[in-house]
Amino acid sequence: MKTATLAAMLLGYACLGGAAQAAQCGGDFGTWNAAFQSEAAAKGISQRALASLNGLTSDQQVLSLDRRQGHFSKTFEEFGAPRIAARMSKAQSMMQKHSALLARIEQQFGVPGAVVIAIWALETDFGVVQGKQNALRSLATLAHDCRRTERFQNELLDALRIVDRGDLSVAEMRGAWAGELGQTQFLPSSYLKFAVDFDGNGKRDLIRSVPDVLASTANYLRGYGWQRGGRIAEGTPNYAVLKEWNKSGVYQKTIAVFASRLMAEQ
Template identity: 40%
Template sequence: MRHITSALLLSGSLLSGSALAECQNTGNFQQWLNSFKHQATASGIPANLVNNALHNIQYDPSVIELDRSQNTVSQTFLQYAANKANSYRLTNGQRKMREDRPLFQRIERQFGVPAPVLTAYWALESDFGNVTGNVQTLRALATLAYDCRRGSFFHNELMHALRLIQRGDIKVPEMMGAWAGELGQLQFIPSSYNKHAVDYDGDGRRDLIHSRADALASAASLLRQYGWQSRQPWLVEVKVPVQMNWALARLGKKLPVAQWAKQGVTDVSGRPLRTSGNAALLLPMGRNGPAFLAYPNFDVMLRWNKSTVYSTSAAYLASRYAGAGQVRYGNAPIQVLSVAQVKQLQSKLRARGLRVTKIDGIIGEETRRAVRLVQQQMRLPADGYPDLTFFQKL
């Protein structure tokens, strides 16, 4: 089950949980569709293409139901990573990299993105191209474009879908994907498809559904555009000491690796750190849980999907493909709050005047920032992760 439409996060358009409130559609779908057809034709898309593509398109209430009920990741990193980096994905991902080694090598030479990273996204987004979705894309996009909640965004995506047909990249019957319009083996929304897709198998069209060469190279193209640095790390597991300046451990605080070493951070076996450059110390479950140095390439992965849990799990899976071992559980048992307790925590933080826009039970970066501020006020270790002790004090 998809935890979130990652392609929407690709474009930075997914609204916050507070914006998920119901709204009421009061217009007429067919009238709206006729108006859209005129707009599409006026934009330069041939009228016969528009009419043929949107012929008999109907409003789909099941898509609206999915849109209203979507959830972000409520699992901890260890729970989510164990599910996603399972033995099936590890075994099959390694096999895919061996079978397609020449393709991956060619992509890395051109775009700088290594096989483990591309394979991790390939595994998570579509089970290596096996599960790309069975929803009619044009019907889903038209429904969401008409809908009152995010009509402007999906209006643009529907236009891009028609332009993909106009370019000859994809035919109408092939336009099947996820409920929010994501297409292909790497689940690109139409605007990202138009902007970043490449024809890598040389057949004259950019086919992200059937061509793994096109799909993988297009993912690499997107990551390079987002700032991927060739031959640089993305996420490296480390071991943290029992005590240090925990307030430094946040994604927005990159320090030279040598400074992390001075704080007592070591590699997972306790030896001195061997990497260089600047990195943030990422503690997805606080000071007692797993620890990672997050390099600038991890910021690029967060642009693919803004969920820290998803992106950390994708980066961890990529590291496993690159030869890293199974993640450590950390230095001590972790007191995990329930979803209901996190919602209560968020309400209390908001009542203190702190910025918490979503009461959703998810410990995201905004909640972590608020927690860190209160931890500092309470003279607690300010690692930004709310454990049971903090919850009870609050």
């Protein structure tokens, strides 16, 4: 779901005035921001959270990245194979290190540890590369842009709800360029829907808590129909679930091949 992930792969929406409740896209960014904040307040977002949007400017780098998704035109041999090779050794170590945790996750959610480890490896190199961009600014930029304004206005609202819920502070809302958060790069809507507190500390922390990260990833897959004990070969129901993680065919294949190789090593 990350960087050239689900968010970046979605089909664009033309801005035809947007939904009835959506701030009008395009035009002056400050004017749009003020209109968005007014609508967000009416939907229950706190003034404390909304204050984080004050003074934001459109991020031209985000717009540039949004318009070029070149590495997903690559073949599996170009994209997937080298990424798997570079991460296999550490992935095997992580399987051993977190074996008890992964067993608990599979018992509760039905998703094998190899699958969530493969996703964790591919998304952020096991949490090392989560992104440092201001997620609120990125989301506001994409919401103001007229390509997918309704989609990203909703994502921005959900990001503010994460702050209001207390899972992350405004300062912690940093991630990839399209607003994905945490070690497996959840969009805010997925964070709200699928993040779980698996370490029992009262917060759903997908930035620092490995138990929360891996369990939430499994919960996401289960939420889209993952079948316990099912295969992940191309053409199977579980392979179809990977399409809900990322719309790119080569990315889906990379996850499946990586996970299958990890399972074969167990």
